[in-house]
Amino acid sequence: TQLLEQSPQFLSIQEGENLTVYCNSSSVFSSLQWYRQEPGEGPVLLVTVVTGGEVKKLKRLTFQFGDARKDSSLHITAAQPGDTGLYLCAADNYGQNFVFGPGTRLSVLP
Amino acid sequence: EPEVTQTPSHQVTQMGQEVILRCVPISNHLYFYWYRQILGQKVEFLVSFYNNEISEKSEIFDDQFSVERPDGSNFTLKIRSTKLEDSAMYFCATSRVRASDTQYFGPGTRLTVL
Numbered sequence: 001t002q003l004l005e006q007s008p009q010f011l012s013i014q015e016g017e018n019l020t021v022y023c024n025s026s027s028v029f030s031s032l033q034w035y036r037q038e039p040g041e042g043p044v045l046l047v048t049v050v051t052g053g054e055v056k057k058l059k060r061l062t063f064q065f066g067d068a069r070k071d072s073s074l075h076i077t078a079a080q081p082g083d084t085g086l087y088l089c090a091a092d093n094y095g096q097n098f099v100f101g102p103g104t105r106l107s108v109l110p
Numbered sequence: 111e112p113e114v115t116q117t118p119s120h121q122v123t124q125m126g127q128e129v130i131l132r133c134v135p136i137s138n139h140l141y142f143y144w145y146r147q148i149l150g151q152k153v154e155f156l157v158s159f160y161n162n163e164i165s166e167k168s169e170i171f172d173d174q175f176s177v178e179r180p181d182g183s184n185f186t187l188k189i190r191s192t193k194l195e196d197s198a199m200y201f202c203a204t205s206r207v208r209a210s211d212t213q214y215f216g217p218g219t220r221l222t223v224l
Contacts, residue, residue, distance in 0.1 A: 040218075100154070
């Protein structure tokens with residue numbers, strides 16, 4: 001069973017700070033997705049990365065897929081309280097089951 | 111923007127009872143999925159469904175679980191005889207092509223088994 005690890009598990013920062021969270025695995029994935037989940041709601045897709053080394057930007061969020069397609073990072077610039085939530089990475093293992101990481105719970109304090 | 115909907119939002123049931131959770135996929139999507147998330151734990155894949163049959167299922171998806179798309183619109187998850195440990199959020203997701211395509215999640219059904 002492929003596993004995705006995410007770090008840190010918890011992160012509490014002040015508004016305006018920058019942060020990076022990580023998603024790692026020993027397996028190679030065909031694609032990787034980042035989601036944000038609010039309490040009591042379903043995950044909301046932020047981005048899908050497919051190509052090794054790919055970088056995608058979504059406003060203040062920058063996503064990178066590792067060259068070997070085993071890891072990914074999410075960098076947030078000038079974090080805002082609205083960024084608070086659980087950030088999940090999930091990966092598709094070449095058509096087999098879809099795996100989620102345990103998430104990084106981010107809290108941005110005003 | 112089209113979205114996945116799920117009903118009910120919250121289901122409370124007695125242990126041993128059958129429950130059916132319903133999902134209405136986005137209309138042009140072909141692949142459907144059920145996931146569950148036990149409180150405080152990670153999202154876990156249960157099953158994927160394409161062309162009216164199961165494509166993949168996880169170890170969690172045992173004989174107590176079944177899925178179907180009875181009327182071409184609703185996609186349902188049935189748990190035949192609920193156990194306490196089935197208490198969780200159950201999320202339906204759909205994608206247009208495959209899991210490598212964008213998966214859109216519904217808001218979830220919170221199942222509480224007493």
